[in-house]
Amino acid sequence: MLEIVINGSIRTVDAPEDMPLLWVLRDIVGLTGTKFGCGIAQCGACTVHVDGVPLRSCQMPVGAVGNRAVTTIEAIGETEVGRRVQRAWLDREVVQCGYCQSGQIMSASALLAGNPSPDDADIDAAMAGNICRCGTYVRIRDAIKSAAAKVEPA
């Protein structure tokens, strides 16, 4: 049995230590907002935050999480930045099929948390690991800039 902190709650999971966090979230905890896309950290659909750092959960053994806090798409809206990004995603009507967008939003939220006003090169660097097969990239870029411009007072 392992204890991990997911979205602010301590969860006890019966999982082997080498099991990727992705499958723990999806198949054991039941948080299916984090998506499986490639299994080899090529597409970014499985991006979650571990102590605020965006990681590909398909490559993160659950045994290596330790006492760090895992945040998923289901709870990123509880952070000011995540909420702002989700709003911008809707305002800019970014989403098509939506399958990659959990990962896109997690990557964008981490980007803005560390860099409040990213330029195009910053966005490319932070987001190039997230594939969108529907091709929403133009709007993703716009939405990140829009979210950056709308910092809410604390």
Add this chain to the structure above:
Amino acid sequence: MTVHRSAAVSRRSLLQAGAVAGGGFLLGVGLFEGIAQAATSDEIATTGSKLNAFIRILPDDSVTMIMPAVEMGQGAYTSMAMMLAEELDIGLADVVVEHAPPDQKDYGNPALGEQITGGSTTTLAWFLPLRKAGARARFMLVGAAARQWGVEPATLRTEGGTVFHDASGRSTTYGKLADHAASIVPPSEPTLKDPHAYRLIGRSLRRLDTPDKVIGKTVYGIDVRLPGMKIATLASAPILGGTVAHVDQRAALVVPGVRQVVVLDDMVAVVGDHMWAAKKGLEALEIDWNPGPNAALGQNDLWAMLDTASRGPGVTAKSVGDADGHLVGDDVFETDFELPYLAHAALEPLNCTVHVTPGACEIWVGTQVMGKAQTAAAEAAGLDPSQVVVHNHMIGGGFGRRLEVDCVTNAVRIARHVDGPLKVIWTREEDIRQDRFRPLYHMRTRAKVERGRITAWHHRITGPSILARWLPGAFQKGIDADAVDAAVDMPYDFANVQVEFVRHETPVVPTAFWRGVGPNANVFAAECMIDKIAHHHGLDPVAFRRAMIQTKPRARAVLDLAAARSGWGSPLKAPPEGGRVGRGVALLAAFGSFLATVAEVCVADDGSVQVLRVVTAVDVGQIVNPNTLQAQVQGGTVFGLAAVLHGEITVEQGRIQQTNFNDYRVTRIDEMPILEVHFVQNDEAPGGIGEPGTVTVQPAIVNAVFAATGVQLTRMPIDAKKIARGAA
């Protein structure tokens, strides 16, 4: 928005969704106020008064709309709801949408004759039927109010889900009328709104499906969770057409969480408590495969077979004038174009959840073809289709892949051997290896030029017939209507035209529809050939085309608009890092729509191509939702960009060479050009837009490379080495 799954199972699914919810579920309710937030109640969707196949109204005034086409990102749920709501005279705020069950009679696509979402047909096929359904329901509601108040229906008006009798100041809502309205018989041809009276159609209304998608709440097929469900993953024969010789299960069965190994003649699946156990179990298995007859098959063999077939007999799909008689003497051009296999690589890998019980089978899947999914499950389970319940889901990218039901067949074949519900998930590697690919195509084009115009045109298309397998009724007299689409009805007024189709099924590599379908290949060949001729004669590619579409005002309008907005003819500056720059144009008349695309590229010394800007002018006739239209053109462009720059599936020693996104590259954000989409506004009947952007960007880019370098590439994808060598 709540998307209800049909019938009894929605209860179970919704309970599961509730279990998944955690913080985000509740959070979402307050977060996106003002955006269409449909009821999140867990009522079974079949409550309410059914006014027709598409509309049910509940006493609380919420309206359930049953969606005949599926949502895979193209915005169909929102645009179809807009069509219904427009004539029903309601807003979208209280709308709950529901996936249609398999039902050919009520939900068959009027353009295709089956319950299919594809071919960019949703808007053009459903625009009238759904508006009529909305108008009929409104007629019934108005009739119920008129009876109740003893007044003439003509004295009533509707707005926002309420019926008003202004003379008496009375009003009542649809929810209160629906029960009585259900007994009123509406006319089959109800009066429709004048387009100038539209309140919803033509506006960029917010999508209904997106609020759930940004909080991770949407349940795609792969997210289905059922009590007692196990998860399986599978390996198919590494050599196409191979079979299982022997499996040593011991190493798999000792992996913690592995429950069972299922051995079929052509694949092996491991069943576990979770995907990780199934995956580890599969890796631990020792499988001996029989290679079968294709172990020596290579890509060069496949190209050679195609080339040989292209010289054999074909059937004439179109013949106007005497093309062959004119294709003699000087100024006759001939070029062959070759297009590769392409994978769909939708981001949601193939998956299907199945529960087989004695005499019944339930499946949970995201499919573009409800009826075919039901039939496939029935055949694989040895049941009658009436014994199969299909629960459709949001699709994490279709692009044609979910027009196929092989994943349903294979999931049921596996699940038959397993007690209880089973979710079968394809790894990305298996999703690519087991794709049904966009076919290899060979396109031979010949043209005669006289007085600066093309006067004779010959287009010989060699490729498989997907329709012969998939929609046999559309394969007539040896002609595949899709394979020749946009070749037999080009926008150009060539006096002599010959179009031929040579059916050639490449061995063992399965093929299927891919975003852009037939026009993808045909428009590519034609538009590249036209540029070759323009270049040879020193003619401007836009002016050359323009002179040949005198009788096609809609084609001219998009061509002119794309040229104007792209700055066609103005000098193009190389970026600071250097390279040769060029512009290319392509024109499309297909899917009921007209598009012209201008691409700007920069080609580096090593031949690598960077696409700088893509400007597309679009005429789809009446526009239902401009924002969605723009999104489809943007997305379609990105899809085509990936194909022309990177897309290629190859076979060596009988094996598909590509495995994942590392070696089957798709577009990423850091290679995105500037995208511009401009609309031509008119009142023509709506055309399709899911695919055209994918089609036009490919020849536009290749033509731009040609303009920049003088190298005309004829086999896709773009090969930087060929450009660097200066020869195609």
